[in-house]
Amino acid sequence: MTQQPHPCCVAVSAEDITVLIADDHALVRDGMRGLVIEVLGEVGVIEVGDGDALMRAARTQPPARLALVDLNMPGMERGFRLAELAHHHPGLPLVVISALTSPDVVRRTLEIPSVHAFVPKSSPTEQICAAIGAALRGEKLPFAHRAVEAQRPEVVLTPRMEEVRQLLRQGMSNKLIARTLGISEGTVKNHMSEIFKALQVSNRTQAAQLDPDTL
Structure with missing residues (x-):
């Protein structure tokens, strides 16, 4: 039976849609793939585990309609290569799903025009779903600063x-x-x-x- 799109997400046709999932942990990729299919239906999925593979996958034809990217996988320089990806592929909507949630990282990431949402890895499914929907609609999703900051331990340097x-x-x-x-x-x-x-x-x-x- 064909998987129906998740009701919390934007309605799109799954035909010819490819989603790029970039994370260095196979279990995380498995979970994200299942969520993407739950949200969008039976779409194509490309999985990569490092920054170099992400850059190569972004050049595939036909191009992906959406990329879900972890900042902290090998080859991403803790997110600094995200700007390179956005520069070469400005038409690829990006959703960043990351455990790196310092205000500086979030601000720098959301300043990239093609990044439509920044979602902490600890977020509930509904928040990731909303981010996917916003990216496919071409909208920028605001970041819930307070929710993340409440979870972050206070940084203390002697x-x-x-x-x-x-x-x-x-x-x-x-x-x-x-x-x-x-x-x-x-x-x-x-x-x-x-x-x-x-x-x-x-x-x-x-x-x-x-x-x-x-x-």
């Missing part, structure tokens, strides 16, 4: 960690930071590890670029 981070923002190496603060380079590395964990980032560039007003 005074020493903040000193290290400020020197990092000046472009200093670990060796130079150690010399400036009069501590060992190993201690600086330990502070860096704790800073990355607190800010939910994975490298020096992201730690330096993160908007300090969001801490």
Whole structure:
């Protein structure tokens, strides 16, 4: 029996529609595929697990009508390559579904014209459904800041960690930071590890670029 579209979503014809699902976890892709079929009916689905595969899949013909993209999979540089995807494929509506929900990440992502919604991975099905519908209608879905911020733990950096981070923002190496603060380079590395964990980032560039007003 043919799967009927979900009642909470926009009515579209499933014929010739392809949806691109990009996430590095197979279980997540399986869940998203099931949701897409529940929402839209028996559409075509392309699944990829990293940023490079996403860029290749976006060039397929006929083009996908919608892409559901995780920011934090390999090859996405924690979302910074999303702008590249949007630049080369401005007609591809994007819905970002991500565990990265800092205000700076959300703001930067929603500034991309072809991103129609930003949905935390912890969101209920109805919110993802609404995002899919908005993207297919060409609408921009507002982000529920308060709901996400209430779930985020408060970011706390010790005074020493903040000193290290400020020197990092000046472009200093670990060796130079150690010399400036009069501590060992190993201690600086330990502070860096704790800073990355607190800010939910994975490298020096992201730690330096993160908007300090969001801490």
